[in-house]
Amino acid sequence: MAEYSVLVGGQAGDGIRQVGSLIAHLFSSLGYRIYFWDDYPSLIRGGHNFSIIRASDRKIGAYTETVDVLVALNQTVVEKHASKLKPDGLLVFDSDAVKANGLGLPLASLVKQAGGKPIMRNVAALGAIARTLGLEWPTVRALVQAEVAKQTDLNLKIAEAAYNQAGAPRLRVEPLASQPLPLIGGNEAIALGAVRAGLKLYIAYPMTPSSNLLHFLAQNDQELGIVAYHPENEIAAVITAIGGAYAGTRTMVGTSGGGFALMVEGLSLAAASESPVVFVVGQRPGPSTGLPTYTCQSDLFFILNAGHGEFVRFVVAPGDPDEAFLLTGLAMNTAWKYQIPAFVISDKNLSEGSFSFEARGDEVTRQEPLAWGGKGNYRRYERTVDGVSPLAFPGRQGAIVKANSYEHDEYGITTEEAEKTVEMQDKRLGKRRYLVEEVERLKSVKVYGDATAATALVTWGSTKGACVEVAEDLGLRVIQPLVLDPLPSGQLGAALAGVKRLISVENNATGCLARLLACHGVVANDKILKYDGRPFAVDDLRKRLGEVLR
Amino acid sequence: MSELQLGTYAENTWCKGCGNFGILSAANEAVKTLVDAGTPLETIVLASGIGCHAKLVDYVNVNSFYSIHGRVPPTITGIKLANPGLTVIGHAGDGDAYGEGLAHLIMSAKRNVDVTMIVHDNRVYGLTTGQVTPTSPVGFPGKSTPRGGIEEPLNPIELMLAAGATFVARGYSVKTKELAALIVAAARHKGFAFIDVLQPCFTFFNTYQLYNSRVYELEGHDTSNLDAAHARAREWNYGEGERIPIGLFYKVEKPTFDQRILRGKVLANEREVPDISGMIKTFA
DSSP, X not given: OOEEEEEEEEEETSOHHHHHHHHHHHHHHTTOEEEEEEEOOSOSSEEEEEEEEEEESSOOOXXXXXXXXXXXXXXXXXXXXXXXXXXXXXXXXXXXXXOOSSEEEOHHHHHXXXXXXXXXXHHHHHHHHHHHTTOOHHHHHHHHHHHOOSSHHHHHHHHHHHHHHTOSOSSOOXXXXXXXXXXXXXXXXXXXXXXXXXXXXXXXXXXXXXXXXXXXXXXXXXXXXXXXXXXXXXXXXXHHHHHHHHTTOOEEEEEOHXXXXXXXXXXXHHHHXXXXXXXXXXXXXXXXXXXXXXXXXOOHHXXXXXXXXXXXXXXXXXXXXXXXXXXHHHHHHHHHHHTOOEEEEEEHHHHTOEEEOOOOGGGOOOOOOOBOOOOSSOOTTOOOTTSOOOBOOTTOTTOOOEEESSOBOTTSOBOOOHHHHHHHHHHHHTHHHHHHXXXXXXXXXXXXXXXXXXXXXXXXXXXXXXXXXXXXXXXXXXXXXXXXXXXXXXXXXXXXXXXXXXXXXXXXXXXXXXXXXXXXXXXXXXXXXXXXXXXXXXXXHHHHHHHHHO | OOOOOOOOSOOXXXXXXXXXXXXXXXXXXXXXHHHHTTOOGGGEXXXXXXXXXXXXXXXXXXXXXXXXXXXXXHHHHHHHHHOTTSEEEEEEEHIIIIIITHHHHHHHHHHTOSXXXXXXXXXXXXXXXXXXXXXXXXXXXXXXXXXOOOSOOOOHHHHHHHHTOSEEEEEETTOHHHHHHHHHHHHHSSSOEEEEEEOOBTTTBXXXXXXXXXXXXXXXXXXXXXXXXXXXXXXXXXXXXXXXXXXXXXXOOOOOHHHHHHTTOOGGGOOOOOOOHHXXXXXX
């Protein structure tokens, strides 16, 4: 098995994410499958930032704690991470800033001599790493030319100087036979899935880890044929999305837990007015501000229960960008098919991480919702067998379209009559039966590893990356529900057949998925939980699993 | 005037003597005037918040979104972003617009969203049976302030001028003809048009006598002069003051938010989705 892990660290402002991304692309261009974690605190200058790039000949979705190459742009990186270097690993450092044993190169001096800015130590580090890994200079040159848009020639000069000074290669990274795959972030995959399913208006207030979903859509608005809008707060975001949906436009909002708290009032409005809106909630540790730039999976019950009143919602939890792309498209189409709010639950690990991407762009298509035929008086909330009323939008000749937050009659006029109240609540809640049937027809639970193994890990979201790899190595089963509401109990039951021991693995402190399953009569025998803001590492999970199975 | 019937079967539940009747009548006259002049009825959309004012949308047979408290500005912004060809008129109360949703009101004025915002300003919470609002006078004996309100009232005309609204007016629910004309002018204005409508609450804050004796029509006022508009707005600060001007304080043409952000798109009409395979390749 060909596999390499590189950790590159420095402080905020050192361009760590950029060099991390360049290294990831370097491996990716050689046919490797990539997982990329960017670890940074909530600040703009100073602090301790690092990126972990893991490259493998098989598809991966997690990092390992131990690394093959450690790159230190300051002393803190050595202090914090030297113990994670494999015995035969290599420490590369800027000898102008760091005292250590290993391959020291005067990166700061190199940059200065070339007439570069201090941040360009990052491309110098890239040159040194590439040489260390035994990569040919043309590969590095092509990468810098493709990925570094500003001052490309100067950056190339610096990278080449470091490459030439790095001495003989220490490792031999061989190109793989497999075709290189695109390297994509979770938020980008969410954005593209939504766009392919007809998103036209994205509205969001910045909040990590969903801010770069807003940035990506704003930067690519013309190419993607959408409008991205950043209003005064999350309340305005969700209400504007509801107004847009009422008038016939596919809208989506994105935020994290704290911003979603502000949107909850609007969620109830979406439910009462039967406005289809997609909510993307990128989780991070709470309560409250918590750890803004780290990862967590602790908002499951918040999302499942948010909003006053009882209503139907659709909730998906992708675990990698392929799933994020497909499931966001599904969420958008489902929201419009049933005229209900839909959720895409992500987390910082998926949203801001980068992964090799296999899905094809045309795997998501926009599906037409039920449209009004134009006969008779239009009734926005017409009662039908499945509870779904035909849609017309303001501007449609012959239709008066009345949406309402109050309980209302079929026409949309407020009512407080007992009988009508029951009729309309039954109409809305009646959709659930059809949604459940549809969820059972979809691939809504995935099974990995040995599908007959008696010991199974049950997990959700991005934690599946570490689980799948460990389970494949140890001959265990992994069960990952992709849809969390309505929970596909039929498919889940089939996935659990023959399981004697069920272990929930989650990035939270209380076992949210295990608690949800318990509500459905499925009890996990053990829980392996991690709630320090960092995702599971493969080697760490293997160790903790060993303790549980001992 | 057209024979357009705008009523619905909904039972009207406003109190006898409620100022909302005058606003409803003026709003309906305004819709008829717009339709007579060529605006298709189906392209007019009303929205309301929550409170006595909000029942208006149930009484009018026009497209509407009966939204929630304080959130009328983002509701109508969303409608306008989806389809800029619609004529969108929002109704809100004073607790609604100046209390719960003040940030939205200010930001919508600042952006110059091309919508009309009519605030039914009775200076009391009616539907929750009589508490102070941001425009209640000092000393107002509301149920949440039994010893009298202790806060100075907000002057929404000054606030909207400062926020950048491009059409700022005050109406009086008794003067329905003038109010209807203001609503028509507001709806035709390209940009954020704001009308604060003085509306007596017959049950909890009966201001008929006060307004009837003090209200006067702005005349000879230069509506293009922002300083003059501020000066006229200060004539009455929703508390003391002998004379209460009504009419148009300020009007200016500026690029609208929807024009700028949409760049000619009508999102509601777009069914095509882009081929993203080229973009995915660029991630490699």
